[in-house]
Amino acid sequence: MIPLDEVDRALIAALARDATQSASALGREFGLSQPATWRRIQRLREAGVLVRKRLRLAPDKLGFGVTVFLGVKLATKGRVSLEDFERAVTGIPEVQTVEHVLGLYDYRLRVVARDLADFERVLRRRIMTLPGAGAVEANVLLSEERLSGPLAD
Structure with a gap:
């Protein structure tokens, strides 16, 4: 288990709602640069917190x-x-x-x-x-x- 700060939790919540959002759009939402957002997302993936993107059908x-x-x-x-x-x-x-x-x-x-x-x-x-x-x-x-x-x- 990796330590998660408030920004990590907010990123997880935003990606849980819509995993297609770009790092640039997420960065704007949370006041981060695109590279900083991308690095956080990569860290969460490498730690196994973010496992995969899923398409939800109706x-x-x-x-x-x-x-x-x-x-x-x-x-x-x-x-x-x-x-x-x-x-x-x-x-x-x-x-x-x-x-x-x-x-x-x-x-x-x-x-x-x-x-x-x-x-x-x-x-x-x-x-x-x-x-x-x-x-x-x-x-x-x-x-x-x-x-x-x-x-x-």
Whole structure:
């Protein structure tokens, strides 16, 4: 962990909102020169604080009107079972994220579908047929708000 000052935290917050901003624009916003801003951003990247830039898509604009969070409990446990499940689930295009979690379920999946009928098809034909798939709990996303988090006030 590297020490972060107020300017570092402000840069992180600004980049979390829009990672496409130039060092020059960020420098103007925070009263820094472009080279000083670029050096700070590079230091944050090299320290592993800034990992990558991500494009955030609007699923509904692409025809995916339903987002469902699935809790998946594996029917059988063991190292091979986890690896087989992870390898297979990452091959399903409707599955946006796969998180191995501790708790009631072994995995939490974010799944997008065109509508509920499409989600049911994905669930029955793809997810429930995965190696080791057992109990599943579905939670349909009603709305989503982007929270700033502890560093991006």
